[in-house]
Amino acid sequence: DTEVTQTPKHLVMGMTNKKSLKCEQHMGHRAMYWYKQKAKKPPELMFVYSYEKLSINESVPSRFSPECPNSSLLNLHLHALQPEDSALYLCASSQSGGPQETQYFGPGTRLLVL
């Protein structure tokens, strides 16, 4: 099973809302990632969790708050977002976060901020 699942598939929220994106994998991977992808652009790394600890934060604004409750789950809490935050948010996982590892991506959550 090489599946990474993400919910919801689509999300529309206002700038004052609080919402959460969820990601789950059952491959026994110990590293999980959040990416943001704008139209016709490659994914941009936001956060990396390795063994449930935040190991990389690519200077993402505090209105994005990641959480890793256990090795299979990764959340991204959203609060007071801006319209420019509208994008496809991708979750990925890999074995342990090492430099040579292949990342497996979920289908993404398409977020629209009004």
Add this chain to the structure above:
Amino acid sequence: QKEVEQDPGPLSVPEGAIVSLNCTYSNSAFQYFMWYRQYSRKGPELLMYTYSSGNKEDGRFTAQVDKSSKYISLFIRDSQPSDSATYLCAMTYGNQFYFGTGTSLTVIP
């Protein structure tokens, strides 16, 4: 200079054609090279994964790495309309995972 360069296309070919997709990179420390396929409104799907220079074949897909030229390629033989997607190259160095900008491919029936 970007770490990874990829022609965004778009590339349009007739069904059955051989497709060649390419990326160049600047950092000789890159060791692992991947190709992802991304359909519209979907997450990237891993197609091929290579480490050393040379060719790796999987069905209709062949990945080629030339570390001396810092150049990687993905060849698709007997292209099908279902191959229409954006193809992203990616490579790793240290803790970083670098993507190309993606090449948009359309295979016309």
